[in-house]
Amino acid sequence: MAILLLGLSAQAADFQLLNVSYDPTRELYQEVNAAFAQYWKGKTGDNVTVQQSHGGSGKQARAVIDGLEADVVTLALAYDIDAISEKAGFLPKDWQGRLPNQSAPYTSTVVFLVRKENPKSIHDWNDLVKPGVSVITANPKTSGGARWNYLAAWGYALKKFGNDETKARLFMAQLYKNVPVLDSGARGSTITFVERGIGDVLITWENEAILAIKERGKDKFEIVAPSISILAEPPVALIDKVVDKKKTRTVAQAYLQYLYSEEGQEIAAKHYYRPRLAKVTAKYADRFPKIKLFTINELFGGWSKAQKNHFSDGGLFDQIYGHK
Amino acid sequence: MKLLLKQKSVLPGFGPALGFTLFYLTIIVLIPISMLFLKTATLGWSSFWETVSSPRVIASFGLSFGTSFTAALINVIFGLIVAWVLVRYRFPGKKIIDMLIDLPFALPTAVAGIALTTAFSERGLLGSLLGSIGIKTAFTPLGIIIALTFIGLPFVVRAVQPVLEDLDKEMEEAAVCLGARRWQTFVHVILPILFPALMSGFAMAFARALGEYGSVVFIAGNIPMKSEITPLLIITKLEQYDYAGATAIATVMLIASFACLFIINRLQWWSHHRQEA
Numbered sequence: 131m132a133i134l135l136l137g138l139s140a141q142a143a144d145f146q147l148l149n150v151s152y153d154p155t156r157e158l159y160q161e162v163n164a165a166f167a168q169y170w171k172g173k174t175g176d177n178v179t180v181q182q183s184h185g186g187s188g189k190q191a192r193a194v195i196d197g198l199e200a201d202v203v204t205l206a207l208a209y210d211i212d213a214i215s216e217k218a219g220f221l222p223k224d225w226q227g228r229l230p231n232q233s234a235p236y237t238s239t240v241v242f243l244v245r246k247e248n249p250k251s252i253h254d255w256n257d258l259v260k261p262g263v264s265v266i267t268a269n270p271k272t273s274g275g276a277r278w279n280y281l282a283a284w285g286y287a288l289k290k291f292g293n294d295e296t297k298a299r300l301f302m303a304q305l306y307k308n309v310p311v312l313d314s315g316a317r318g319s320t321i322t323f324v325e326r327g328i329g330d331v332l333i334t335w336e337n338e339a340i341l342a343i344k345e346r347g348k349d350k351f352e353i354v355a356p357s358i359s360i361l362a363e364p365p366v367a368l369i370d371k372v373v374d375k376k377k378t379r380t381v382a383q384a385y386l387q388y389l390y391s392e393e394g395q396e397i398a399a400k401h402y403y404r405p406r407l408a409k410v411t412a413k414y415a416d417r418f419p420k421i422k423l424f425t426i427n428e429l430f431g432g433w434s435k436a437q438k439n440h441f442s443d444g445g446l447f448d449q450i451y452g453h454k
Numbered sequence: 455m456k457l458l459l460k461q462k463s464v465l466p467g468f469g470p471a472l473g474f475t476l477f478y479l480t481i482i483v484l485i486p487i488s489m490l491f492l493k494t495a496t497l498g499w500s501s502f503w504e505t506v507s508s509p510r511v512i513a514s515f516g517l518s519f520g521t522s523f524t525a526a527l528i529n530v531i532f533g534l535i536v537a538w539v540l541v542r543y544r545f546p547g548k549k550i551i552d553m554l555i556d557l558p559f560a561l562p563t564a565v566a567g568i569a570l571t572t573a574f575s576e577r578g579l580l581g582s583l584l585g586s587i588g589i590k591t592a593f594t595p596l597g598i599i600i601a602l603t604f605i606g607l608p609f610v611v612r613a614v615q616p617v618l619e620d621l622d623k624e625m626e627e628a629a630v631c632l633g634a635r636r637w638q639t640f641v642h643v644i645l646p647i648l649f650p651a652l653m654s655g656f657a658m659a660f661a662r663a664l665g666e667y668g669s670v671v672f673i674a675g676n677i678p679m680k681s682e683i684t685p686l687l688i689i690t691k692l693e694q695y696d697y698a699g700a701t702a703i704a705t706v707m708l709i710a711s712f713a714c715l716f717i718i719n720r721l722q723w724w725s726h727h728r729q730e731a
Contacts, residue, residue, distance in 0.1 A: 186693075188692070188693040188695075189692075189693075192692065192695070213695050217695060269676055269690075271690045271693060271694070272686070272689055272690050272693050309677075310593055310675065311593050311675045311676070311677075312675065312676040312677055312678075313671075313672075313676065314671050314676060314686065314689065318671075318672070321568075325572075326571065326572065326575045326577060326578075327577045328575060328576065328577070437694075441694070442694065443508070443510075443691075443694070443696075443699075444508075448510070448678070451510075451677070451678035451679055452679065
């Protein structure tokens with residue numbers, strides 16, 4: 131009996147992790163999970179399988195709040211993870227300081243996708259407010275991705291008008307006047323632009339834009355990098371309550387740290403997310419055009435503040451549509 | 455009532471069957487819906503009122519109820535015609551058309567939404583045709599009506615069909631013998647018999663349309679104050695983690711739908727009663 135027990139404890143342990151993520155990261159994490167399982171097996175001899183769940187970032191966060199047992203979450207914006215911390219208390223409020231780079235191992239930015247040869251000659255944000263230009267973006271109130279788009283435009287306007295908020299508001303009002311459809315999700319607006327052929331320009335995440343071109347052919351679309359844009363930082367976090375209950379803290383922690391490793395960064399870059407590691411950034415430099423980027427902390431004082439000022443009911447976005 | 459309960463039924467097991475029915479309804483319907491009210495109650499009266507009376511929410515109520523009503527009405531008229539054709543005439547391909555009617559039931563609503571939007575957007579087959587005569591459908595309230603008509607079609611057809619099938623041809627013949635013109639026969643003989651079925655078809659199509667989300671969000675355009683349906687606003691609230699606000703709007707929807715269904719039910723009862731008399 132004692133021998134049998136001894137034999138069991140020496141055997142490799144099996145771990146199961148659940149990574150609750152948002153929509154466009156499906157392919158990225160498929161590759162990460164396979165690579166991490168191999169890495170972890172080599173390091174500790176234990177088997178780890180990471181299961182994935184994808185959906186709209188806000189929806190996913192609500193599922194975790196309501197009890198979906200995620201060991202880690204990898205969402206589109208810090209606000210959604212803040213909500214898990216605030217509403218459910220599953221992780222401490224200062225979660226963002228627990229990993230390097232405000233817990234965002236890879237980044238992206240907001241660019242334009244235009245039709246081949248750029249017939250409306252769109253080169254920067256101020257071309258989007260011109261009359262006759264039709265702009266496609268999702269509704270920032272329902273789509274996390276679209277919130278980055280909105281804030282990127284707002285940041286441009288603030289810089290252009292020397293922080294004059296009244297003028298910036300006017301700019302935003304003109305921009306959204308050119309939006310004929312506000313899809314509820316970011317992928318929805320990509321479909322509107324790419325499949326249905328509606329609109330002259332799609333405001334979108336860089337990884338989505340590159341993916342659209344890769345899938346639909348170079349002869350149909352072009353990417354236009356604006357003069358300035360926002361540094362989109364999709365964050366990752368450990369859900370303390372779940373990992374303590376499932377006793378998976380060590381492996382879950384290692385999983386998140388793996389995203390910062392050279393292999394992890396390589397995989398991110400391969401899936402068109404901008405890596406943080408200088409060495410990997412240099413290797414994929416030709417893939418990501420140099421754009422002047424501002425962060426949400428610099429310009430908006432973080433997500434909670436931005437959410438409250440811009441996207442709450444009666445906030446600045448609602449005011450664009452004429453209701454206070 | 456008491457008398458009725460005590461009466462011996464031919465079928466055994468009334469007690470357990472009723473008990474099970476009540477239990478089942480409680481688990482499946484009553485408890486989840488009471489959660490809605492409980493969550494709303496956390497809001498307090500003043501913020502409840504503030505939420506549901508904001509211009510954007512009011513605009514969405516107008517849009518949701520207006521388009522659902524219109525779509526259900528369209529379905530009553532054309533659903534009746536479709537049912538009529540299917541019951542009264544024989545023609546090749548009838549079985550296939552009969553099956554097509556149920557398609558909106560079977561299709562995931564998101565698929566319906568994508569298909570409709572593809573057909574009715576400016577570059578789509580139907581959208582470009584309508585566009586050439588100056589009618590814009592996708593991304594306008596008109597597009598919403600189209601989507602809601604689509605998903606509501608089976609309700610009216612399937613409600614009217616069996617009644618039409620049972621309709622005594624002799625009654626029509628009698629009417630004609632007594633000198634009624636065709637339209638008189640229809641208005642005075644056939645329509646009153648069909649009325650209850652049409653009403654229940656209308657009620658189901660209307661109720662389904664009110665709650666429809668999946669197919670509408672694709673074709674609506676979702677522009678605040680113009681083409682935002684109420685279910686989308688509920689999702690919007692959830693996206694802001696405003697559970698109480700979302701359930702507040704949902705509560706108003708629930709009460710309003712219940713009132714509508716109640717009125718329709720009374721109308722049905724009234725027309726049935728009048729016929730019997």
